Amino acid sequence: MELLVVVAIIATLIALLLPAVQGARESSRRSACQNNLKQLAGAVQQFSSANGRLPPGVTANGACSDPRFYHLGIGPNWAMLVLPFMEMSTLFDPSSGPITTYVQNAMGATPGLTGGSTWATQARIVSQAVPTHLCPSDLGNERPWSNVAAPGGGSIRWARGNYGANAGPSYFAPSAGPTFFWSIIRSGSGSSADPYVYTERTDIRDSLYGLGNPFLGGWVMGVNSKIQQRHITDGLSKTVLLGELRISPSDLRGTWALGVVGGSLVAGSGRSDSPGPNFSLVGYDDIQDCSNDPANGMGCGSSAGQVTLKSRHSGGVYTAFCDGSSSGSLTPSPNWCTTVSIPAWTAAVSRSIADAAGRHGPPAGPAMGRPRPPPLATPKAAGRRHHPERRAGKGGVGAAMISMVITRGWERSGHSSRLPAFSSSSGDFVCRACARGGASPSSSS
Secondary structure, X not given: OHHHHHHHHHHHHHHHHHHHHHHHHHHHHHHHHHHHHHHHHHHHHHHHHHHOXXXXXXXXXXXOOOOOOHHHOEEEEHHHHOHHXXXXXXXXXXXXXXXXXXXXXXXXXXXXXXXXXXXXXXXXXXXXOOXXXXXXXXXXXXXXEXXXXXXXXXXXXXXXXXXXXXXXXXXXXXXOOOOOOEEEEEEOOOOOOOOOEEEEOOEEOOHHHOOOOOEEOOOOOOEOOOOOHHHOOOOHHHOEXXXXXXOOOOOOOOOOOOOOEOOOEEEOOOEOOEOOOOOOOXXXXXXXXXXOEHHHOEOEEOOOOEEOOOOOOOOEEEXXXXXXXXXXXXXXXXXXXXXXXXXXXXXXXXXXXXXXXXXXXXXXXXXXXXXXXXXXXXXXXXXXXXXXXXXXXXXXXXXXXXEEEOOOOOOOOOOOOOOOOXXXXXXXXXXXXXXXXXXXXXXXX
């Protein structure tokens, strides 16, 4: 009898302690995830300092007819280009030749048709796991992705990753005509005399956003883009730079070196069928060759060009904003907005939604002409030693780690302002109504 009492007491203690242990472990994993985003944002900052612009989300040469599809000849992405600024030159250097060749053909004064897939196959850089790109709270990083139609063919195993660059609120697809909710304008025919050229469309005309028609949007890192800090007219502290993606064991979602939406890019967030982080029902993500799994929050459709931020953290996702403010936490504060409207999220992922000058896109001028030809500046070429982990948060495109808690879904809320702003003064992601001291929309429910 006494033995049974002792066993019962021990079992009760274990039951009480186990949640605390699990909570401590998840807290540690969240801290590691925050640090990863801080380092990645710092590397983007260093790239910007050395090259005078942010890295492109993905490169597409003059022969690539549609940069949202991996089988049509896309090139290196932002995550590969910032490797030298993460003190990972040993990974980047063996493939630097074909990477530079492709980027030159994509972003030179006259786009070329060559470049191929050697950037992916030489030294198989895309198969190398990069710990900084992996959130320890997620699952599936031990299962690489491969596809016979991907760059390099089916023998290439693409390593996983959990972070995507902000490619804007618009549907990530090219159009030569007046399809105003697609973010990419394509010109040319793909020939050597008339190569494909990609530019950005920001005058979005789509009622799914709830912001009127048209409104300005704009990506931070897009196709062959050359965005500078001054082009982020909504403010660096109010514009998302990077955010979390969940790995899908059965499709390309969460693949650090693959520059497509869902792989290492986030686009189309803020639409009514992609209303905010951790929402993915049937048809919500539009991912090439995806596996529809809405029961696990990984619903998708058969097209390509839209995905929203996701994580396995309890309560929300982490993001890096385009300023250098300090990191936040996932613990709700008294001023937390637990319900954020679709327009609020659209504003957060838009670069120039509130451009008072009414410009459709970045300011005109030499900086926004055809990007200057690479080679890209690297830490060594820039003549200084880079320490992103030390420099992050000192201005420019840093690592404002803002956490968002989504406790009862993303829906339209009754904010008085049509263009909500965000405050990161205490590390909290809050809407303008909460920042003014008003009650959050969820407080009345």
